[in-house]
Amino acid sequence: MKPAVMMDRHADALITRVSLVSPAEPMFALHAASVHFGQPMRAVRALTEVTLSIHPGERVALVGANGCGKSTLLRLLHGLLAPTAGQVRSVPNHCQAMLFQKPHLMRLSVQSNIALGLWLRGMPWGVSRVKALEALARVGLSALALRSARKLSGGQQQRVAMARAWALQPQVLLLDEPTASLDPHAKREVEALIEEFAQSQGGGRGMTLIFASHNLGQVKRLASRVIYLEQGRVLADLPVHDFFSGPLLQQQYPAAHLFVKGEMV
């Protein structure tokens, strides 16, 4: 069987293939990229003139208050949105997967949900189902392979979504608040999987991980770099250690410092 249609734009393991540039280039390079929604006169400015580069193997956390543009930036990086102005470039021949806060699973078995992502890329159905089982074993859900995916708990569904991404072996994993709706136990399980995933993929350099989170503990645990957004603009872009160094942030990035203080309360 060959895929007749491309995967839904909002599926959580959509792959984006991108055009060739030099391998020495950053994984992503944004230059004055803006995203505005709606009519020009009354547009919502979700992102305004964002310029940044993300290199292979980096683990980037996007933080900021509700509505500051984190999801929009992730969707822009994943190719789900085009910039209204400016440029977004990305590396050659890599594949990437995105996970959302609420996984988009089909009314199919767990195994078929994972196999579908592979089949849509052209893998024969029988092979896709075998690969799906391997991916399920990686996330410790082999026993649930034949269960209906939509009937699983939130934490289990997120692990299925992780397995679906895992099966694709992406070099870039984008996550939009992947543990936001989970209880502490499920949160820890999914975080551990993200960590394992990040270390095991990416051809020895580790995976490029880009995630939005309101959980600063999680940011400390998973990120190497933190990008702080406010009203669609990048106001701080620092190594994780510097971001959580109180005096430095307070002196040089007062807005980010106030945000961190507020979140820590």
Ligand SMILES: Nc1ncnc2c1ncn2[C@@H]1O[C@H](COP(=O)(O)OP(=O)(O)OP(=O)(O)O)[C@@H](O)[C@H]1O
């Ligand atoms: N499809 C859309 N149409 C119109 N406005 C949108 C759309 N998507 C996002 N926005 C607006 O763009 C701004 C940024 O939204 P975005 O979802 O990127 O923020 P966020 O930082 O991810 O928020 P949260 O932390 O609540 O998830 C918000 O004002 C939002 O209302």
